[in-house]
Amino acid sequence: MQTNSLTKPLTKNMGPENVATSLDSYRANGGYRGLRKALRMAPADIVTTVKDGGLRGRGGAGFNTGLKWSFVPAGDDAPPVKYLVCNADEMEPGTFKDRLLMERDPHLLIEGMIIAAYAIGAHTAYIFIRGEYHLATARLENAIAEARQQKLLGSNIDGSDFSLEIHLHRSSGNYICGEETALLNALEGKRALPRAKPPFPQVSGLWGKPTVVNNVETLCNIPHLVDLGIDWYKNLGRGEDAGSKIFGVSGRVRNPGAWELPMGTPIRQIIEHHAGGLCDGLKLKGFLPGGGSTDFLGPQHLDLPMDYDTIGKAGSRMGTGTIIVVDDRTCPVGLVLNLSRFFARESCGWCTPCRDGLPWVVQILQRIERGHGLPEDLELLREQAQRMGPGNTFCALAPGAAAPILSGLDLFEQDFIDHIARGCCPYVVEPEVLEAV
């Protein structure tokens, strides 16, 4: 194998920030080689490769991608029409990895989508992209046109008998569209409420047809996994999980940003080495490992590797792998309030624990943050958040909203108690700002 020393398959083509790779330069760097190889394989073998390669969904849930594909009916009895949908509705607070991939190397996503569609037998695919991502939309539009012109999309792709069209669907806001069944309703031109599962989209999805919904970063992993093989892919990871991942850090650090690193990279290395550590005079109080709907972890967790299962065992989720750092001058109560307000606003209103529970949570948190909290509020808050836990709602929004509340109450307990005991927010916040939030 020629390039099995490749360690950064997701970002290797990325040049300066203001340019995207063209089809020519993408090809010159080995692009669409994975597709050529894939088109000579049986679709079922691609599914097996992706499954055995251990690629796990990069949208946050971490489900084995090949396994997800394997639930799509295949063979002669299978429904003739199937769909592939790329979830590019990146809105998780603190997450900025898919935008990077789409803006800087759009052909990687397109190649991944063609291979995925071939593997599951879909001839129509959609990229469901949020309406606010103007630059990514423009660059994808351009890349799709380039690919069509060079017969990488359309009929008889690259001389094979496989055909595929990719459509770009621009959405118009709303966090819940990132939930795959809500996304499918939105694509069908309906109000984006999540659907009951089962049936799962792989059996009955878009317009009732078998559908696979994959995240942008997940699909970007496919071309190299198929091209360079399972062993190479597994060796990319440092720990239990295979492949590389785009990790990011935001908050008060010296060098906020995103970097492609091996799965299993220790959190400390990401925050201290890549993000340059906290800004002068600040100390780490805690962090959200993978976006706003993950549980807070503390300084004692810094040496954990960023692996799905390791972070899970520590009581959180790796989520999107983009870390939000909480420094010791940021009020944790205010941050939990900020997150809860976000989830309350973005709730679709379908399930009672979410629709009614979140505004209650916001009111309690607001009361504590403004210094009017009562000692019994902490238990009340915990109870309310527990009611939003898994199993009580159609989708994962409410459990996701409960995660930072419950973990915040544990990790920052003293801060909550201080707010109530002192009758004010002990952090330096101007009263006017406090009222406006």
Add this chain to the structure above:
Amino acid sequence: MNSFSETEVLSEIKAVEVMEQSNTPPGNTDTELSEEEKREIDSEFSRYEDRASVGLEALRIVQKHRGWVSDESLQAVSDYLEIPPAQLESVATYFQLIFRQPVGREVMLLCKSASCWIMGCSRLQVHIRNRLQIAPGQTSEDGIFTLLETPCLGDCDKAPVMLVGEQVHHNITEKSIDKWIEQKIIQHKTTDADQLPD
């Protein structure tokens, strides 16, 4: 949400009145789609399985031409797609980027998600409120600026951020917001003056 002071409520009423008076673009009471609007909607049909699925796309197209989606515009789209207006309305009211009220010429999406909050976006919202007298959901008296809330804008390493039109403003400060507001006021006043009849 429910703790607005009296002055805030009054300024909100005033802002809404101003929007209603000055901001209705001509043509928005049309219950017919223009030929151009129809052409653009038609070109979407081949990409979806049925007409109803084009709903959101059609609303986006109409909003692009008319600035916002009035009741009449909604009815026109509903007639054209042959779907009940209530069904289309349930979509129109769901998505934050579909405007069912007139908006200003500069729609400011100020990101207030966790990373931007840590980096001080609340102070910036207070600054915008003091400067333009608008809270989220409101339009300034001159009809130029509308402030809206948004899910995370996905530029967290450059927080705080604000999206206006297609332009993302990174690492914004009170100073950079002021500078941008000044520029926009001059730009729109100049354009308006140019359009006055001799």
